[in-house]
Amino acid sequence: MAESQQLSALRGHIFACTKSTEKECLEGMVFGTNKIYAEKINRVKAGDKLFLLNVDSDKLYGTFQATSDGGFNLVPEAWKGKYPYQVRVGRHKEEIKEMENAKKVLSKMGISWKGSLDEYQTKAILSYLGDPQAFDWGPLAAERGRVKKPERAGLESEKPRLESTTHWDYPKQSYGTTPKGSNKYAGVTPAFIIYNLVQRYTDPGDLVVDPMAGSGTTLDVCKEEGRKCIVYDVVPTRPEIIQNDARKLPLPDNSVDLVFIDSPYGDNIRYNEHPANIGHISAESEEFYDELEKVMVESHRVLKPGKVLGWLIGDQWVKKKFTPVGFKVHERLSKHFDTVDVICVVRRSQSSNTGIWYNRAIRFNFYLRGFKYLFIMRKPLNEEISQKKRKVAWKSYERVKKRESG
Numbered sequence: 059m060a061e062s063q064q065l066s067a068l069r070g071h072i073f074a075c076t077k078s079t080e081k082e083c084l085e086g087m088v089f090g091t092n093k094i095y096a097e098k099i100n101r102v103k104a105g106d107k108l109f110l111l112n113v114d115s116d117k118l119y120g121t122f123q124a125t126s127d128g129g130f131n132l133v134p135e136a137w138k139g140k141y142p143y144q145v146r147v148g149r150h151k152e153e154i155k156e157m158e159n160a161k162k163v164l165s166k167m168g169i170s171w172k173g174s175l176d177e178y179q180t181k182a183i184l185s186y187l188g189d190p191q192a193f194d195w196g197p198l199a200a201e202r203g204r205v206k207k208p209e210r211a212g213l214e215s216e217k218p219r220l221e222s223t224t225h226w227d228y229p230k231q232s233y234g235t236t237p238k239g240s241n242k243y244a245g246v247t248p249a250f251i252i253y254n255l256v257q258r259y260t261d262p263g264d265l266v267v268d269p270m271a272g273s274g275t276t277l278d279v280c281k282e283e284g285r286k287c288i289v290y291d292v293v294p295t296r297p298e299i300i301q302n303d304a305r306k307l308p309l310p311d312n313s314v315d316l317v318f319i320d321s322p323y324g325d326n327i328r329y330n331e332h333p334a335n336i337g338h339i340s341a342e343s344e345e346f347y348d349e350l351e352k353v354m355v356e357s358h359r360v361l362k363p364g365k366v367l368g369w370l371i372g373d374q375w376v377k378k379k380f381t382p383v384g385f386k387v388h389e390r391l392s393k394h395f396d397t398v399d400v401i402c403v404v405r406r407s408q409s410s411n412t413g414i415w416y417n418r419a420i421r422f423n424f425y426l427r428g429f430k431y432l433f434i435m436r437k438p439l440n441e442e443i444s445q446k447k448r449k450v451a452w453k454s455y456e457r458v459k460k461r462e463s464g
């Protein structure tokens with residue numbers, strides 16, 4: 059094979075270890091990481107060049123070669139299950155070489171060890187490990203100048219970042235190269251919300267259920283992330299969506315790893331004419347919350363203890379009247395679940411994002427809806443323990459108050 063053909067397939071990845079995990083990486087010939095870098099593992103293909111960076115000793119070892127694609131739990135016993143996103147490795151050449159002061163050298167090469175390595179970056183490390191003294195920095199600088207930025211960004215920009223705060227904002231409904239749901243569907247869910255929940259609260263192979271699936275965004279996200287997924291709606295828009303009323307799920311108790319629901323927010327959108335569509339009921343009436351609570355009870359029943367329900371909902375301002383739909387939904391949810399957290403999701407693509415609506419909001423002195431709530435709720439591991447815990451916390455609060463007043 060010609061040299062240029064070989065080089066075009068060259069890809070690399072740097073995996074990190076510490077002084078306590080290095081031995082197991084090298085003896086077991088498996089590199090692993092946790093959920094935070096799951097995406098990185100998914101990008102590894104058999105044959106890719108791999109390097110191991112000990113972040114404590116600041117040494118980089120190489121060169122290794124991936125002997126499997128990146129996967130989940132390839133060696134379940136490795137690191138006692140702490141780093142289940144793994145790749146099996148072999149040696150690229152018999153002798154494993156070392157790069158001293160690795161973080162400084164990589165930074166001088168313009169390489170971040172957290173991302174994937176493109177062809178020129180992989181070549182640079184291979185050549186440095188071959189003979190650090192003879193490494194010629196000149197052509198590297200010239201080649202870096204020639205690399206087009208968008209190509210390199212392409213590798214990383216396929217998936218959204220995992221959110222670390224309670225304020226989530228993403229510019230587009232979808233991401234990556236394949237569509238997630240349909241942005242022609244009124245009320246479609248931004249796919250990055252489901253992506254974040256799936257990454258945080260499930261592992262590959264887990265079962266995710268969306269009882270109100272609309273255009274199927276949850277299904278598309280789960281397919282790409284290697285999760286099993288069952289989706290329902292009163293009016294299915296795709297063959298994979300099963301016709302079903304969310305108030306009665308045809309699933310056994312304690313069988314699901316994550317439920318995601320983006321329910322109607324009241325009767326503001328006409329999804330379809332089906333009589334069981336909860337989106338025909340006004341959010342100003344208690345009936346709306348009573349019907350949603352039936353969906354909550356079913357979600358609770360099918361979820362495994364300790365697993366999570368994500369519920370997306372927005373408030374309503376209609377005909378000069380504000381309805382705190384989010385607070386009311388949370389009140390119902392917290393009868394059955396513990397709250398893990400409340401996320402503020404920025405509303406971007408909506409019909410009121412226009413100059414006319416801006417002028418109306420200022421002229422008539424009201425606010426346009428700028429965010430939705432994402433309630434992250436957990437089915438308690440043991441309902442009794444969860445109740446007891448609440449009691450103890452309350453008693454100690456009472457004691458503190460008494461002490462203060464005495």
Ligand SMILES: C[S@@+](CC[C@H](N)C(=O)[O-])C[C@H]1O[C@@H](n2cnc3c(N)ncnc32)[C@H](O)[C@@H]1O
Binds near residue numbers: 274304321322
């Ligand atoms: C906000 S949309 C869901 C959007 C969806 N996540 C997506 O990305 O396309 C709400 C959906 O709830 C469905 N729905 C309303 N009442 C329902 C019920 N009782 N059972 C099942 N689905 C219902 C509607 O048909 C609608 O598709």
